Amino acid sequence: MIDKEQLKEFVLRLGDDSLVLGHRLSQWSSNGPFLEEDLALTNVALDYVGRARMFYGYTAEIAADGSTEDSYAYNRDCRDFTNLLIHELPRGDFAFTMARQYLVDEFSLAYMKRLKLSRDKTLAAIAEKAYKEDLYHLRRSTSWILRLGDGTTQSHDRLQNAIDDLWGYTTELFEMDELDQEMSKADVGVDVASLQPEWIRQVTATLSDATLTVPANDWVVTGGRKGIHTEALGHMLSDMQFLQRAYPGQQW
Amino acid sequence: MSEEVKSEQEVLFQKRIDAEEKIEPKDWMPEKYRQTLIRQMSQHAHSEVIGMQPEGNWLTRAPTLHRKCILLAKVQDEGGHGLYLYSAAETLGISRDELVKALHDGVAKYASIFNYPALTWADIGAIGWLVDGAAIVNQISLQRTSYGPYARSMVRICKEESFHQRQGYQIMVTLSQGSHEQKAMAQDALDRFWWPSLMMFGPHDAESAHSAQSMKWKIKRQSNDQLRQKFIDQSVKQADVIGLKIPDPALKWNADRGHYDIGAIDWSEFARVIKGDGPCNRQRLQHHNRVHAEGAWVRDAVAAYEAKHKQRSTRAA
Amino acid sequence: MKLYEVFIRSRRGLDHKHTGSLHAENPQQALEYARDIYTRRSEGISIWVVNSSDIVASQESDCESFYDPHDDKPYRHAAHYQLPDEVNNM
Numbered sequence: 001m002i003d004k005e006q007l008k009e010f011v012l013r014l015g016d017d018s019l020v021l022g023h024r025l026s027q028w029s030s031n032g033p034f035l036e037e038d039l040a041l042t043n044v045a046l047d048y049v050g051r052a053r054m055f056y057g058y059t060a061e062i063a064a065d066g067s068t069e070d071s072y073a074y075n076r077d078c079r080d081f082t083n084l085l086i087h088e089l090p091r092g093d094f095a096f097t098m099a100r101q102y103l104v105d106e107f108s109l110a111y112m113k114r115l116k117l118s119r120d121k122t123l124a125a126i127a128e129k130a131y132k133e134d135l136y137h138l139r140r141s142t143s144w145i146l147r148l149g150d151g152t153t154q155s156h157d158r159l160q161n162a163i164d165d166l167w168g169y170t171t172e173l174f175e176m177d178e179l180d181q182e183m184s185k186a187d188v189g190v191d192v193a194s195l196q197p198e199w200i201r202q203v204t205a206t207l208s209d210a211t212l213t214v215p216a217n218d219w220v221v222t223g224g225r226k227g228i229h230t231e232a233l234g235h236m237l238s239d240m241q242f243l244q245r246a247y248p249g250q251q252w
Numbered sequence: 253m254s255e256e257v258k259s260e261q262e263v264l265f266q267k268r269i270d271a272e273e274k275i276e277p278k279d280w281m282p283e284k285y286r287q288t289l290i291r292q293m294s295q296h297a298h299s300e301v302i303g304m305q306p307e308g309n310w311l312t313r314a315p316t317l318h319r320k321c322i323l324l325a326k327v328q329d330e331g332g333h334g335l336y337l338y339s340a341a342e343t344l345g346i347s348r349d350e351l352v353k354a355l356h357d358g359v360a361k362y363a364s365i366f367n368y369p370a371l372t373w374a375d376i377g378a379i380g381w382l383v384d385g386a387a388i389v390n391q392i393s394l395q396r397t398s399y400g401p402y403a404r405s406m407v408r409i410c411k412e413e414s415f416h417q418r419q420g421y422q423i424m425v426t427l428s429q430g431s432h433e434q435k436a437m438a439q440d441a442l443d444r445f446w447w448p449s450l451m452m453f454g455p456h457d458a459e460s461a462h463s464a465q466s467m468k469w470k471i472k473r474q475s476n477d478q479l480r481q482k483f484i485d486q487s488v489k490q491a492d493v494i495g496l497k498i499p500d501p502a503l504k505w506n507a508d509r510g511h512y513d514i515g516a517i518d519w520s521e522f523a524r525v526i527k528g529d530g531p532c533n534r535q536r537l538q539h540h541n542r543v544h545a546e547g548a549w550v551r552d553a554v555a556a557y558e559a560k561h562k563q564r565s566t567r568a569a
Numbered sequence: 570m571k572l573y574e575v576f577i578r579s580r581r582g583l584d585h586k587h588t589g590s591l592h593a594e595n596p597q598q599a600l601e602y603a604r605d606i607y608t609r610r611s612e613g614i615s616i617w618v619v620n621s622s623d624i625v626a627s628q629e630s631d632c633e634s635f636y637d638p639h640d641d642k643p644y645r646h647a648a649h650y651q652l653p654d655e656v657n658n659m
Contacts, residue, residue, distance in 0.1 A: 019317075026311050026320070029327050030304035030539075033547025034570070035335045036591055040605035042328040046321060053317050070316045094550050140601060150560065151553025158549070236312075243315040243373055250430050252315035252373070252423075278629050325609075332606055339590040342572060348592065405589070412610070554570070558594040 002186045008062045009082070010183050011123070012072060013225060015055030016083035019073055020233070021104065022048030023240060027091045040140065044101070047133040054126045061122075074244035078234045079227040086169040088224070088233045092162065095148055095155065099162035102141035106202050107173045107195065109134040114190040123188065142206055149210025160212055167215040172222040174199070269470050274400040277343040285469055288462065289399050290344055291360070292471065294351045297337035298362035302536050304330045306370035307379060315373060322419050323376065329416065333409045340401040356541055363387075364522065365448050367530030374427055374434075374441035380420015382442075382449040382487065388413050389483045390453065398470035421490065428494040435495075442491065443499045450514070451522045453480040484512050572621040573599035575606075577613035585617050596620070 025045035032038025056069035081088075086104060091097055112134055115127035148155040174196040176184070183189025204214050223229070243252065261280050268275065275281055304327050311327065314320035338348045354360035365383055370376060388410065395406045427438035454460055454476040466472040491498050502515030524530070570592040576585035588607050593599035599618040607613065627635055643649045652659055 023312065026324055029311055029324060030301075030308040030331070031543050031546075033543075033550035034592065035301070035331055035338070036593065036602040036606060037550075038331050039328055039335070040602060042324055042331075043605050043609070046324050046328075049317060049321055049324065053321070056317070073317055074315075094547070136604075143598070143601075147557040148550070148553050151557040152549065154549050155553030155556075239312050242313050247431065247433060250434060251426055252319060278626060280629060328609075332609070335591065335606060336589055339572075342590070408589070551570070554594045554598075561595075 002182055002188060004062055006179060006182060007120070007188070008059055010179060010189060011055050011062065012059045013082045015052050015059055015072060016081050017087050018048045018055060019052035020081070020083045020236070021087040022046075022050075022052055023236060024087070024089075024091050025097070025101075028097065033094055041097075044137055044140070047130075047137070051126070051130055051133075054129075058122050058126070070244070074241045078229055078237060081229065081233060081237070082225050082227060084169075084172050085221060085224040085230060086166065086172065088230060088236065089166070089169070090232050093158060095158035096162040096165070098141055098144040098148060099159055099166055101137065102145045102206070103163075103166060103170055103203065104173075105134060105138040105141045106199055106206075107170075109138050110195045110199060111190055111192065114195075117187075118189070119187045145206055145210045145212075149207070149212045156211065159210070163207065163212060164215050167217075168219040168221050171217070171220045172224060175222060175225070177225055266468075269398050272470075274403060275398050276400045284465075285471075286344055288466060288469070288471060289402065290341055290346055290351075292466075293337055293341040293344075293402055294346075294354065295361050295363075297334045297341060297351065298355050298360055299366065300330045300334035300337065302362045302366045302540060303383075304334075305536055305539055306366060306368070306532075307376060309370050310373065310376050313373070314376075319423075326380070326416055326419065329412050333405075333412070336405040336408060337402075340399075340405045343401045352544065356537070356544070358537075361526070362536075363452060364525045364530060365452050366536060367525050367533045368444065368448055369531050372437050372441060374424070374437040375445070377420050377423030377427060377438065378441035378445040380416055380418075381424050381490070382420075382445050383452070384413060384416040384420060385487065386449045386452045386483050388417055389479050389486075393472075393474045393479060396470075396473045402471075424496070425494050428496055438494075439496055442496050446499050447517065447521070448525075450480055450484070450517055451519075453477075453483070455519065455522075481511050484514060488512055570594050573603070573618045574621050574624065575599075575603040576617040576619070577603075577607060578615035579613055581614065585615065588612075590621065593618075 022045050025041060025048060028038065028041040028045070030038065032041055052073070053069050056072045059072055060067045060069060086100060089096075089100065092100075109131065112127045112131040116124055116131055118124045118127065145159070148159040150156070174192050176191070176193050180189060180192065184191040207214050262282055265275070265279075265281060265285075268279075275285075307323060307327050307330075311320070311323055314323050338351060341351060342348060351360065355362070370379060391406050391410050391413065395403055395410060397403045397406065424438050424442075427434040457463060457475045457477045460476055463472060463475060467475070488498060488503065500515045502513065504513050506513045525533070528534075571594065572590055573593050573596070574590050575588050577588045578585045591599065591602050591606055593602050596618055599620075600616060603616045603618050608616070
């Protein structure tokens with residue numbers, strides 16, 4: 001049996017994943033390569049921040065300690081965040097953003113498809129919504145992988161570099177710690193390890209269509225779920241949490 | 253084309269406008285009407301797009317997740333409005349690339365209000381409340397402008413903008429009910445944005461260079477001063493309700509006119525900011541230039557991919 | 570990029586209506602951007618996009634020969650026919 005603390009920690013992880021990536025995506029607003037894409041990227045950012053609010057809202061509900069969605073976003077430090085590292089990496093150029101998005105979309109779609117079946121009704125409902133969003137996200141990011149990979153030499157090289165720089169962070173997507181195993185056993189969470197073969201198959205197919213090379217598995221960085229982050233996260237938080245830290249306890 | 257035929261067309265054109273009929277893209281129009289529209293619509297479009305920057309500067313620092321979503325959606329709307337207006341301008345036979353180039357070359361202008369910095373969170377409130385508020389007064393009037401595509405994009409823009417002013421005002425309401433520091437922050441934002449907002453309507457009617465002809469062609473439907481007055485009258489009460497003070501000692505209700513009188517607008521500041529001496533002029537254009545240049549390889553890739561793809565499918569067929 | 574025109578059906582039972590335009594490199598991309606730009610507030614349930622240069626439009630110079638000849642055929646309209654008072658609707 002899973003207890004309240006375990007469920008809370010599990011949901012909080014998903015909230016952190018969503019918020020951190022949504023925040024990175026939001027950094028494209030007024031920075032897109034052309035207006036149409038600027039708007040489209042902002043839609044994806046809004047989906048993720050929206051998702052974070054649902055997960056954090058549920059976390060607060062489970063905690064039942066007077067906390068709110070904002071308590072989790074604004075009042076925790078770097079070591080308290082438990083997102084997977086790939087989500088927090090700085091925005092980078094458009095190739096990096098799209099490479100990350102594609103790798104995450106392939107994962108997230110498969111993940112949400114399973115989470116829809118969760119015995120936890122709230123999680124299942126959030127996943128239902130997220131799954132639909134992911135279908136569209138993946139359609140977009142796949143197109144971009146093809147366009148950039150098979151576009152110009154420059155776009156190909158930029159995208160290949162991005163994939164290379166991201167590859168070592170993808171292993172973490174499929175790691176199962178004790179909590180993941182318990183949640184999966186209880187049919188509340190997802191057996192992410194089981195998603196890996198299909199993910200590799202899909203990603204390999206798309207990258208090869210895009211004339212890109214699947215990198216070798218010669219480096220792996222993990223630690224997000226334990227609060228061991230890249231240095232980029234602290235800067236992101238100091239920016240994001242500035243007002244709540246400078247003027248604590250106020251309404252906004 | 254002979255002079256006589258041309259003037260006959262011009263008479264017909266003015267008749268149509270006088271009868272409140274819209275001018276549509278394929279219609280004959282005086283070259284100067286076309287040029288005036290391109291100037292005004294592109295300036296409007298550039299303003300929307302440059303206007304994403306001061307607020308975009310707070311996207312990563314929005315104080316709550318709810319505010320973050322609202323601000324993201326709002327800044328996105330501004331981009332959308334720029335896009336609608338560029339598209340409408342394209343019906344006049346000019347491309348978006350040409351319009352953007354004119355902006356980068358300094359030939360085309362954007363609203364000078366966006367050369368002011370958004371320094372505190374309260375500025376996000378003041379921009380929504382006052383800057384969008386002023387823009388909406390102008391845009392509501394432009395829903396009746398004589399050029400069809402411009403009028404139609406204004407209708408869509410006004411529909412979407414209706415939440416922009418409210419979200420800004422709501423920020424001001426919240427701040428003015430908050431701590432002493434928050435209230436001071438709100439008052440400071442009002443102090444800095446009040447006068448520049450009034451300047452957004454442009455010079456007084458007597459000094460407005462383009463107004464008379466634009467009114468005759470019904471590109472403009474109400475004069476700068478009429479629109480400004482409308483904005484002043486509505487804003488005074490809104491400030492009062494939340495206990496903020498409009499920074500104008502001369503502000504006074506004039507019962508005879510049925511309007512508020514205000515002190516003198518400092519037009520030398522307006523001229524300075526337009527000329528390039530506003531706090532953020534250089535950054536705004538540099539940002540736009542940089543983003544446009546950084547996006548070039550992406551746009552090239554899209555075109556290259558499409559060309560390859562087409563070639564392949566032709567070969568396959 | 571090319572200019573595309575966007576048509577949106579806002580509800581079942583209604584026609585697609587011209588909503589605006591956008592830039593895209595191909596029809597698929599145009600469709601996706603139309604979704605991202607013109608249906609953000611749930612304005613539509615179906616989208617058409619068409620390359621602007623594929624639209625054939627009547628010209629202002631055609632007006633006299635195209636439309637004026639239709640002005641003198643009132644018998645095409647129901648209001649042209651008077652009914653006996655007893656029959657108030659048909």
